[in-house]
Amino acid sequence: MGKPTTKDLARVAGVSLATVDRVLNRRGGVRQATVDRVTAAIKSIGYVRDISAANLARSTEYRLVFLLPDHEDEFTRMIHLAIDEANVSMVHERTTVSIMRVPANDPHRIAQEIDELSTDQVDGVAIMAPETAQVRDAILRLDACGIAVVAFVSNQPNAANAYFVGINNEAAGRTAGQLLACFTGERQGAVRVITETMQSRDSQERRLGFDAIMAKHASRLRVYPSMETYADAARTAKIVATAWRNTPEIVGVYLMHHGISETMRAIEAQGIPPKCVIIGHELTRHTRTRLVDGTMDAVITQDVGHLVRSSIRVLKARITQIGTVASQERIRIEIILRENLPEDIKTNGL
Amino acid sequence: MGKPTTKDLARVAGVSLATVDRVLNRRGGVRQATVDRVTAAIKSIGYVRDISAANLARSTEYRLVFLLPDHEDEFTRMIHLAIDEANVSMVHERTTVSIMRVPANDPHRIAQEIDELSTDQVDGVAIMAPETAQVRDAILRLDACGIAVVAFVSNQPNAANAYFVGINNEAAGRTAGQLLACFTGERQGAVRVITETMQSRDSQERRLGFDAIMAKHASRLRVYPSMETYADAARTAKIVATAWRNTPEIVGVYLMHHGISETMRAIEAQGIPPKCVIIGHELTRHTRTRLVDGTMDAVITQDVGHLVRSSIRVLKARITQIGTVASQERIRIEIILRENLPEDIKTNGL
DNA sequence: CCATAAATGATGTACGTACCTCATTTATTT
DNA sequence: AAATAAATGAGGTACGTACATCATTTATGG
Numbered sequence A, B: 001m002g003k004p005t006t007k008d009l010a011r012v013a014g015v016s017l018a019t020v021d022r023v024l025n026r027r028g029g030v031r032q033a034t035v036d037r038v039t040a041a042i043k044s045i046g047y048v049r050d051i052s053a054a055n056l057a058r059s060t061e062y063r064l065v066f067l068l069p070d071h072e073d074e075f076t077r078m079i080h081l082a083i084d085e086a087n088v089s090m091v092h093e094r095t096t097v098s099i100m101r102v103p104a105n106d107p108h109r110i111a112q113e114i115d116e117l118s119t120d121q122v123d124g125v126a127i128m129a130p131e132t133a134q135v136r137d138a139i140l141r142l143d144a145c146g147i148a149v150v151a152f153v154s155n156q157p158n159a160a161n162a163y164f165v166g167i168n169n170e171a172a173g174r175t176a177g178q179l180l181a182c183f184t185g186e187r188q189g190a191v192r193v194i195t196e197t198m199q200s201r202d203s204q205e206r207r208l209g210f211d212a213i214m215a216k217h218a219s220r221l222r223v224y225p226s227m228e229t230y231a232d233a234a235r236t237a238k239i240v241a242t243a244w245r246n247t248p249e250i251v252g253v254y255l256m257h258h259g260i261s262e263t264m265r266a267i268e269a270q271g272i273p274p275k276c277v278i279i280g281h282e283l284t285r286h287t288r289t290r291l292v293d294g295t296m297d298a299v300i301t302q303d304v305g306h307l308v309r310s311s312i313r314v315l316k317a318r319i320t321q322i323g324t325v326a327s328q329e330r331i332r333i334e335i336i337l338r339e340n341l342p343e344d345i346k347t348n349g350l
Numbered sequence C: 001c002c003a004t005a006a007a008t009g010a011t012g013t014a015c016g017t018a019c020c021t022c023a024t025t026t027a028t029t030t
Numbered sequence D: 001a002a003a004t005a006a007a008t009g010a011g012g013t014a015c016g017t018a019c020a021t022c023a024t025t026t027a028t029g030g
Helices: A006-013 A017-024 A032-045 A051-058 A074-089 A107-115 A133-145 A169-183 A201-217 A233-246 A261-270 A285-292 A304-320 B006-013 B017-024 B032-045 B051-058 B074-089 B107-115 B133-145 B169-183 B201-217 B233-246 B261-270 B285-292 B304-320
Strands: A062-069 A095-102 A124-127 A148-152 A162-165 A189-195 A221-228 A250-255 A277-281 A298-301 A334-336 B062-069 B095-102 B124-127 B148-152 B162-165 B189-195 B221-228 B250-255 B277-281 B298-301 B334-336
Touching: A006 A017, A006 A032, A017 A032, A051 B051, A062 A074, A062 A107, A062 A304, A074 A095, A074 A304, A095 A107, A095 A304, A107 A133, A124 A133, A124 A304, A133 A148, A148 A304, A162 A304, A169 A201, A169 A250, A169 A277, A169 A298, A169 B169, A189 A201, A201 A221, A221 A233, A233 A261, A250 A261, A261 A285, A285 A298, A334 B334, B006 B017, B006 B032, B017 B032, B062 B074, B062 B107, B062 B304, B074 B095, B074 B304, B095 B107, B095 B304, B107 B133, B124 B133, B124 B304, B133 B148, B148 B304, B162 B304, B169 B201, B169 B250, B169 B277, B169 B298, B189 B201, B201 B221, B221 B233, B233 B261, B250 B261, B261 B285, B285 B298
Parallel strands: A062 A095, A062 A124, A124 A148, A148 A162, A189 A221, A189 A250, A250 A277, A277 A298, B062 B095, B062 B124, B124 B148, B148 B162, B189 B221, B189 B250, B250 B277, B277 B298
Antiparallel strands: A298 A334, B298 B334
């Protein structure tokens, strides 16, 4: 015989189906003693609610929203694609995912958009935004509405209700450091670090990890402060030009931000120093090309599909108040070199 | 309104529910013209069968079996654990997974075990076994019984009915090569390659990829032929001792097999040459320890949980004759260095 | 055009759960 | 002990699909 059902539960607990239902769905109006008998029976026969059947009966709809920056870089585009793909494969699971784009560097607008989410439109939100006071407060407010939240890609450590789906960015920075230390061999010289903005949590954490390793394993290298592009092409060109002019013997470059094609163009315009090791983040068609042609030496990345699917699973789990498989939800830091580039190009839009 | 149901389908196609059912479940006795009308309607309204509801109605049980070698190494143990974990989280999905252990190096016994699987006990099998004629034929025979098969971890390229779940081992070998080439810097010397047996497909492929890269990027290194341990401690100690005695300046070691703790012990007994770079496969508690203490420099691994879950998804998809999300099923080659070691230890038994 | 076969419709039950209503039993208060 | 409140039971409908039975319509061959 198969898994125990509510019927078995009722029989074993010596109560009616109605009471089992009252207990299971916390409808109240049941004596504590009876509740205990039912919960005891649940344990004794190992009853687990059949979620598919429950969803069917309830005709539940999980309405999830991803809040993404309105950047047009490859990484964000890949996330967009991954969400669309997930949407297709989720048809069976009564889940619809929609996407909202918000100005990346306007915390006020982001907070405003978050505030407009209401329970009768949405059950869960994945938020990818820099950590600012306004955003944090808006996220905290969601808890009151009963809307589930995850912090997506970039952590929100001060919003306790937001589970973080993404890589450990400090470890990612350490990894970049270790690779740079190895790949530069015994050489001496300068290391340049570039990012979009140090406002964002991930850049801060990556820098932290990177510095720790450089100090420990590559004291022979002079590591410069972070340069910020503000995602502006003209500014990028200018700061790179200045830096390249004033820095003798650059042997390594660490690009901490995603959407690095503009930055790489600026660097290439200045000329890549011989034997200079370049390490960046996120496998996109740009970084892929540069790995293949040897311009870049390593890319540290996270699987976008995994990120999206994991966020969805976590959100649904929080909505139904059910546990998740921790090991399945851990996002791994992936190191991509020329030789382990995944072949499979089309399905994730690279 | 929600997703279209069979009722909508019947209405749009202008037939009864019974006929829709006949078409959907291929019960026959329906004119081609009618079938066409229904399939046209399916396309037009975008009908997709609600699998949960279908499973509920059918009270389907997916009975899956993993055929694992009876080795007692860490990697196999982790697979075992991952399967147990999957079993728990699959309760809701009418899936029971069981495990069969077979002598790793007895193709006859393996084939025999496969032959004894019959349709009324099992619906799908994941097979982790070296590729031999007997095993291949046994796998091909499963097709006749209508039992779904995936080749697990080690490919069975000549059994066309076995979908492969695992990493691209040639690429893994290339990755090992690239890492070894980088990590040894400009040094010259010997590279030793050790495995359990070159009979197994993964070892062959890894060696192929490794050699390609060594020839291309590290011609300064002398790469020796593969040594085989046959998973025998005494033999391992002997061949390592001989090799170490006769090989001057070992600067790199590539361990292609999993379950390397015995091999590492043998190497440590001989003494690890100074600055020798050691690269191996599969992140276990043994390789983890050696990454942390610096004995090993890199581990190339695959996520066991992902392997198991992917196999289960693929098997179920093949049983129900439904498609899979290709990008989700691709197993990535992961590079683990000291600095990107996943912290989360307990959940996967490391 | 009739007999027969083939195709289709109509209808009911089942799966495991949710949710509703109404009747009945049990406990608590006065 | 009666009046009231609280707890429980009994039973139905629904979700979307599978599967079975029997009645009815349509096509096919003689």
